[in-house]
Amino acid sequence: MASSTETRKPFPQPAAGYTQSFWRTELDPLDNHRSTPDLPIEADILIIGSGYAGASTAYHLFPENQQGTPPKVVLLEARELCSGATGRNGGHLRPDLYSATKIYTERYGLDAAVEVVRFEIAHMKTLEKLVQKEKIDCDLTFTRSLDIYLDVDQLAAAKSFYDYLVDQGLDFMDDVQYLSQEDAQGKAKVRNAQGGFSFSAGHLWPYKLICRLIRIAVSRGLNLQTNTMVTEIGQDRTPEGLWPVTTNRGVIHARKIILATNAFTGALAPEYSKAIVPCKGLCTHIEPAPGAPYQELPETYAIRQGLGAFIYQISRKDGSIIVGGAQYTYKDIPDQWHNNPDDGTLINSVEHYFDGYMQRTFFGWEDSNATVKHIWTGVMGYSADSLPHIGDIPGKPGQFIAAGFNGHGMPVVFLCGKAIAQMAQHSVPFQKTGLPRLFETSAARLDPVYNDTVG
The missing domain is CATH 3.30.9.10 (D-Amino Acid Oxidase, subunit A, domain 2)
Known part of the structure; x- marks a missing residue:
């Protein structure tokens, strides 16, 4: 969540005052939370970004009544909790039943388009059950x-x-x-x-939903580190199979990394600079x-x-x-x-x-x-093709992505986070997650055929 895709400089802190989102007028106690005073040295799974994708992934990595020892999971947020797009959106939970479906039908066929529609509709009942349960x-x-x-x-x-x-x-x-x-x-x-x-x-109220999910995950073992900006992910793993991740507070090594970075993905994974803008x-x-x-x-x-x-x-x-x-x-x-x-x-x-x-x-x-x-x-x-990028990052074993939601994340992200958690923790293949086939990230999609970001 950290920087411009071209300059790779640290992403600027938000200005005070008139850009304050309404959703962040009632701040959660975890807004500036650090589970440990120092940045952990290592993590089994490192999540970068505390918006909807990061929160859903963290929540699903720590299920209720989890069997065995939970993984060592660290979540890094460049600024305050949920201070990016999720904490600044319209709060609209609105599946797209026919508008974007037309584009998907023309490009990929009706069956593939219908998968996306049904997936978005499923979020309505899923979120209702989640809110009631928790x-x-x-x-x-x-x-x-x-x-x-x-x-x-x-x-x-x-x-x-x-x-x-x-x-x-x-x-x-x-x-x-x-x-x-x-x-x-x-x-x-x-x-x-x-x-x-x-x-x-x-x-x-999106901020309140995300904070509650993070609070549940923290209570079950998540290490949350706010105000921790990631500036670089190393290009090679260590002999132990760990990815070095540089932050403004030092380096943390992770066996697996989940980029829940949405707009700022290209800063940490330059191969996505054309695919997600x-x-x-x-x-x-x-x-x-x-x-x-x-x-x-x-x-x-x-x-x-x-x-x-x-x-x-x-x-x-x-x-x-x-x-x-x-x-x-x-x-x-x-x-x-x-x-x-x-x-x-x-x-x-x-x-x-x-x-x-x-x-x-x-x-x-x-x-x-x-x-x-x-x-x-x-x-x-x-995203250049108006579809999210979910799954294994091409050519980087142990790195995953859930980003590129096109301002339409509220009826999409929660179940994407669940899928990413399954992929990272249990090596579930994309095809077994229940996600629409069009959401899978790939090397081909990194060189886009379409450029919907300007349209």
Whole structure:
């Protein structure tokens, strides 16, 4: 999680103040935790990154009622716990039932695309059971998601593929409802809406989920070391089969390494520099004025202004809104976001975009006096082919990766972390993990055919 893919300098610490994520306003006691005062000398398994992928992997490496001696697992985080993209996202638990499915179908065939859809749907029930079992207070809420189109041509194209999926007899399409223009404006309350779709989704407080998973793992033996920036992984193993890992606090040797580094993977594994690119995005927390009237919006939203123009949104139970995206306002200024790992500054072109956003977008918010209370940036790991990289790092025995989630990690990462834990701890082959075949990292994918990061 440490550096720019080109300069390989230590990743800069985040700026204080206006880039503070809303999700990090209630900090966990483990936020700056170190299980031991000194950096351990060795580890059986070393996890780099304490976001969703790192937390899920750690949790699954320390199962309840584990038999035998647990492995010596160390988790390194460059900054505070869950201070990267997971602690800065939109909190949206939203499987993609038809949008990205179109791209995957065109490139890899319907069967492979459907595997991804079913995998994302599985996360809904899996997370519900997890939160109940571990009594995790993370505001997990299940609702419907409204995918609203403001552009007639884009809606027509989406409707055509929706009809195709329905004609295939896919059971999960029973949950997808088409919304007419009347529905989209009347029920979804979106001005200028031309139509859209509705399907099951959810949202949560991501930082609280991750901290709870880490806390459980720490209680079972995980050694957590925050504020420990990895600057280099050695190219060769020692005669004992250990990988040397250099940090700002010294060197630790690990038998196995898991890169849960998402956007910053290329800094430590340069072979991924083309495959996973750090891309900066912006998110906000908006509140109506105390006592002011506003229309309740219990659903989550994706509002599509046109091709590539996407804004996501969730409503919290206190009436506030988390809303972000609007990449189309700065897409043509790549230095502000593309291959840009700096989450300590805002994006100039979109800094004031969400001022008055609720009032101009939704019926019933005209007199809400809603204002932006928090605004922050985060750095996502966009993969060149829009698919995560999961599995054995090519040519590096004992090194694994779970990264490149394209800003769509919430309905994907938890079970990816489970799979990586199985691969690292028990040598389970990728094909036996239950992951979609398209997620497997490979040498071929490191030289991408596509370049979706700029599209």
